[in-house]
Amino acid sequence: MAMKKFRNMKVYEQSGYQYKSTPAIMLKGQWLREAGFDCGTSITVTCEEGRLVIVPREEDGIMERGGGFLYGDHPGSVPDFHRLFFCDPRHWWSGLWSQVSAFFTDTWNAILQNPIVQLVVTTITSLWENAKNTLQGIWSGICQIASGAFELLKNVILAPVLLLIDLVTGNFSQLASDAANIWDNIKNAASQIWSGIRQVVTSAASGLKQGVETVLSALSQFASQICRR
Numbered sequence: 001m002a003m004k005k006f007r008n009m010k011v012y013e014q015s016g017y018q019y020k021s022t023p024a025i026m027l028k029g030q031w032l033r034e035a036g037f038d039c040g041t042s043i044t045v046t047c048e049e050g051r052l053v054i055v056p057r058e059e060d061g062i063m064e065r066g067g068g069f070l071y072g073d074h075p076g077s078v079p080d081f082h083r084l085f086f087c088d089p090r091h092w093w094s095g096l097w098s099q100v101s102a103f104f105t106d107t108w109n110a111i112l113q114n115p116i117v118q119l120v121v122t123t124i125t126s127l128w129e130n131a132k133n134t135l136q137g138i139w140s141g142i143c144q145i146a147s148g149a150f151e152l153l154k155n156v157i158l159a160p161v162l163l164l165i166d167l168v169t170g171n172f173s174q175l176a177s178d179a180a181n182i183w184d185n186i187k188n189a190a191s192q193i194w195s196g197i198r199q200v201v202t203s204a205a206s207g208l209k210q211g212v213e214t215v216l217s218a219l220s221q222f223a224s225q226i227c228r229r
Contacts, residue, residue, distance in 0.1 A: 011023045011024070011025055012025070012026060036056060037054075037056060041056050041057075042056065043055065043056055043057060044056075044057050115225050116225055119222060119225065120218075122218075123218040127211060127214055130207055130210045130211050133203075133207065134203050134207025134210075135207075137199060137202070137203025137206075138200050138203045138204060140199060140203075141195075141196040141200035141201075141203060142196065142200060143196070144192055144195055144196030145192075145196035145200070146196075147192060148188075148190065148191075148193035148195075148196060149189070151185060151188070151189035151192070152186060152190060152193065155182050155185045155189065156186070159178075159182040162178050163178060163182075166178055
């Protein structure tokens with residue numbers, strides 16, 4: 001069926017700014033799509049000597065210029081809102097997500113740029129790093145203590161058996177050598193245990209000191225920020 005080239009229409013009256021009577025022309029129907037004006041098409045309207053000339057624009061103006069999906073070319077343009085909402089919901093939801101995403105992104109960036117928020121984030125990060133390093137030091141010390149205790153226990157238990165074998169076999173030179181080695185092992189084990197204990201205490205004390213200094217520094221900076229406001 002051939003598309004009708006001419007159509008008789010009427011200029012309607014609508015309520016406009018400050019409820020003043022405003023003329024309005026309603027264009028709708030499948031014939032618009034056949035004429036090349038599909039849902040979401042950006043158009044240009046030109047007034048020429050008592051005629052309205054409507055032509056499609058090359059660019060798709062629905063989602064351009066930062067996602068003005070609700071307002072078309074001008075903020076507050078209600079006709080574009082209705083066109084998008086009723087013609088093609090995909091454009092509407094896509095634009096809605098862009099706007100919502102941009103809003104929360106801008107809000108989050110603004111929050112992170114707040115000096116107080118930055119201070120809180122920096123303080124928490126410093127406390128976490130300090131706690132992690134402290135626990136690593138304490139754990140390393142505990143491992144040294146356990147290793148030294150095992151060596152000490154092994155020498156204490158096995159030394160008498162080894163020395164007794166040397167006595168029974170009459171190998172007195174080996175007896176002296178084994179006794180010296182056992183004594184060195186016991187000293188090394190005791191030294192390792194003491195080193196582990198010292199590392200545990202030092203790590204805990206250093207971590208506590210660093211944590212207190214971090215909190216005091218944060219409180220001082222917080223008070224300074226409050227006074228500036």
